Amino acid sequence: MVKAVVLGAAGGIGQPLSLLLKINPKVTELALYDIVATPGVAADLSHIATPAKVKGYLPKDEDALKKTLSGADIVVIPAGVPRKPGINAGICKGLAEGIAEHCPKAFVLVISNPVNSTVPIFAEVLKKAGVFDPKRLFGVTTLDVVRASTFVAEILDDLSLAPTVTVPVVGGHSGVTILPLLSQSEPPLPSSVSEKDIEELTKRIQFGGDEVVKAKDGAGSATLSMAQAGYQFANLIIEAIKGKKGIITPSYVNLAADAAGGEAIKKELGAEVEYFSSRVELGPNGVERILPLGNINEYEKGLVKAALPELTTNITNGVSFIAAPKL
Ligand SMILES: NC(=O)c1ccc[n+]([C@@H]2O[C@H](COP(=O)([O-])OP(=O)(O)OC[C@H]3O[C@@H](n4cnc5c(N)ncnc54)[C@H](O)[C@@H]3O)[C@@H](O)[C@H]2O)c1
């Protein structure tokens, strides 16, 4: 039995993400919450012949958040507005308060941007309520990982490799804080790929979001690829809850989730950051291990150095939004 919740379920990401969760036979209950349209989305999805019982809630329903969140195993949050950090901070605060009250043990997967700041916002609200478990809070950075796999496969001139190419993408989820460790690509990039090509590829992964925003020409940011990426990560969490071992994937977490692993990363970074996206091993209680960056080359060391000031500011903004609400 798995109860999955989508907060922001009527949006550009929320609808296809809810569809993918409805199709997953392990999901037995799917609760959809948004400020608009969830009854229609839920009615529509409920006709799909899969086990999940689907319900949609709106704030005008009595106890909507309570009904949505009670008993949730996993809560995925694509609520908010693309590229509006201040608005999203307030939205995330309210939703985090609901989670703290109604499902403090759930796995919380934050998609709402800016992830570097919204994850600390969730953590601070959960801390205030005395229910924060760093092993259960995740910033979803999977779209960066998915993009890296696809773009490397394009460079290898064989898109059929895209599902199996792995590139650890670490750091955060915005611009220069996104750190694709292309030296660790599997399969490795061929020696014909020049340093300039690697720099261009790195920039393309870091600013992949801009590519989509520009192509959509005013109609928002990545939604379909994000729904797939968000689902991919949610499904790994569901598999971990169900007891599958050895699942390793990058996610933006509070480094206290694994004290030893977190300290090791800080040592590699030479910085006291509280949050960082690194490869994490998942288990039935969430983060089991935070893995080190491992061997990185001089170019990647430079990327890490360039990322840290922005990442640190983003984290401070999130933390201080709860202390003094402005972002
Ligand atoms: N983590 C990532 O990699 C990634 C990728 C793409 C987009 N995003 C972010 O995801 C968020 C959603 O993007 P989108 O394209 O789906 O936007 P969207 O505007 O299409 O959908 C957002 C939905 O959130 C709903 N919403 C607003 N306030 C709410 C509240 N208080 N409670 C519940 N729902 C609420 C809206 O009604 C809307 O349906 C944005 O912040 C965007 O920047 C993150």
Ligand SMILES: O=C(O)C[C@H](O)C(=O)O
């Ligand atoms: O770039 C955005 O605004 C959306 C998202 O973070 C993305 O990476 O596509």
